[in-house]
Structure formats: C-alpha cells, structure tokens
Amino acid sequence: MALTRESLVTRDANDPLGKFRDEFTLPDGVIYLDGNSLGAMPGAAKERIETLVSKEWAQDLVTSWNVNGWFDLPARIGAKIARLIGARENEVLVTDSTGINLYKLLSMALELRPDRKIILMEGSNFPTDNYIAQGLVRQLGQGHEVRFAEKHDFEAQITPDIAVVALTQVHYKTGHVYDMDKITERAHDAGALICWDLCHSAGALPVNLEAAKADFAVGCGYKYLNGGPGAPAFLYVAKRHQGQAQQPLTGWWGHAEPFAFERDYRPAGDIRQLMSGTQPVLSLAALETGVDMMLRADMHVVREKSMALGDLFIALMEEQCAPYGFELISPKNAQDRGSQIAFAHPQGYAIMQALIEKRIIGDFRAPDVMRFGLTPLYTRHVDVWDAVQGIKTVMEQNLWKNPRFAKRDGVT
C-alpha cells in the first residue's frame, strides 16, 4: 500500500518522542533538517540564559563561580554526557572545541606510544580533524606522520606501526557508521590507541565507549545535543589513561590546585587536567539544557525513530524524485548510517538554496553533497514527506535554475 501523508500524521500522533518537539523553539512553517549542523533551540535554553544573565551575572557577580556552581560546569555537564556515550562520570569533560580537544588527546596518545610515529585517520573525514593532526605533527617535529586511509580498507591499514587511530564514528557527509567495538579491538590488537570523534554520534545513536574499551573520544555540543551555536565540545579519557600522560595546553584550570597560584605547573591527576583556562559559562549553561533534555529520551527509541525517518526519506525519494539525478550516498541499510541522509547531485548547492527559500532547511557540503539531518526529538515523519514534496517541486519546476541560487554564501 502506498504511503500517504495522512498515514504519517497518524504515525507522528503515536510517536513516543512526539512530546519533545514542543520543548523546542522552532519557527512556524520551517522544516528543519539541519540538526546535524546546528541543533534547534530548546526553549529551556532561553530561560536558563535569561536567569544566568539577570541573576547570576548581574546580581551574584563573581561569587557565582561558587554559589551558582559555575566552576563545576565542565565536569557536571561532562558527567551527564558520559551517560549518553557509555562512559563513567569522571571520564568526560566539557571544554573548548572538538578540534582543540583532539589536539590535546592526540598529543597524549603519542606520549603514551613513544616508539611509534603514525596517526591513522580517514582522509575524507571532516577536515578539521586532519588539519589538527597535521598541525600537531608539525609542531612536535619528531618525525611523526599522519597517514590516511579510507573506508574500503581502513581496518587493514591498522598496522603495528600505528601509534593512534583517530576516527570519526559517523561520517560527516555520507553518515556511514563505523563499528566502534570492532575497530577499537583491531587498534588494540595492533598495539595502537584509538580516539573516536563522536560529533555525529552523541545524541544521535547509542554509544558505549566503555564496552568498546575506547581510549579517547571527542565530540561537539551543537549538533544532536542541541547546545547552541559554538557550544563547547566534550572529551573523554578512559580512567586507565588519566594521570598517565599530560595534555600540552597546561593552563591553570588543569593544575592540581588552580587557586594555590603556584609558579610551576603541576597537573591535576584526573580529567580536570584536560582543561586549560576559564570556561565559557553562558555557552555551558545553554548546552546543559540540551543535554538534560536528551537524557530524558531513551536513546534506543531515538535510534529506532532515526532509522525509520531515514528509511522513509530514501523510499520517498525513490518514489517521487527518481527522474532528477539524485544519488544516495548514505548507506541504504539503516544500521550502517547515522542520523542523516545525503544525496550527491551536480546542482546540489543551487537545489539546497531553492529548498531553503521554501523553508526546507538542510545544508550543502562541497563539491556536490546535500545533507538532511534527521533529529528524532523534533523531526516528524510528516516533515520528511513535506521535504521530499519540496524537493520534487524544486526539480519539476526548475526553481533551482534561478541565478540567485548560484551565489555561494560564506557558510554552506
């Protein structure tokens, strides 16, 4: 039986996650399919920031570091994120950006494998990870090397000369998911350490770092954790590695006793050593509201819905948009993909601009990839239906050909 819009309305009415949508501030008439870039705003974030600004900052001033718990925010939110990624509470910290955290962790990993010189990464990964590793190697000046491999033979490239594997679990363009348990085991068998980038995993699918015996991980707060633009990132260091190596940005917040104001650096022996300096309190507070909401959702139910939304998107595109030259580059098998669907199309940029003008918001990744993020807490089945109808209209009516859609903005 062919799907109808009405049947999807019914599916949404029975969706156990349906109630979460009301907790977000989404503009009327917008179909937001870009939570894999910037998550929608939790209404609670606005309230929290208002209180923070008008009471904690304006009235309580500097005493807020103690009385309003500002000083503890990185560890407190870290402990909450730990529950989403299968870590223990003293293994995760919220601080800095994903890239800066990766720098710190790769540096520690190389310290822990002094006889090895290779960092193994996926060349097609989100480029900042590669750039950061290249910058670290250059700065170390000790003959380290970043080696790249791709999905088809990544595992085979984990050879006994690798010091650390740095791999993103869910690919930023295709949404392909690596098997964390298997790759981690393979890295360990080769004597290497592993650092997972969970940017497209945290809040999108169940992750269990502890079960996988992962060594390190990083991830951002602004995608599926709905932490807001520029939200601080998180990092994970397995307890067994804490105190065994030192992150290189040795600022006072990572000192054993920051308020002893000693002349020389003495590392904190726990996860706090991974901090460098004063943390962005406003951003941390916003992130906490997103994480708190995520913790109320069952990640397995989130995953089920995410896979169903993806399957629906693919089926409707096949049914409605077959003549228009979209190539599905995400895995068709739901288990193998994260919470996004991506299509390659030579006119992808202009098509996406035309869709955005119709208030269907996804994004574009050069050279030709259109990404649609499916965020189960607020994306409805009917949104997928309407988005595909929108794509069909843009193609049928050649709306994308309007020259104004060819102009590239700074952020795509």
Ligand SMILES: Cc1ncc(COP(=O)(O)O)c(C=O)c1O
């Ligand atoms: C896989 C991955 N890593 C890292 C980043 C960005 O890192 P940063 O927080 O340093 O900007 C992104 C951004 O989208 C990403 O997709």
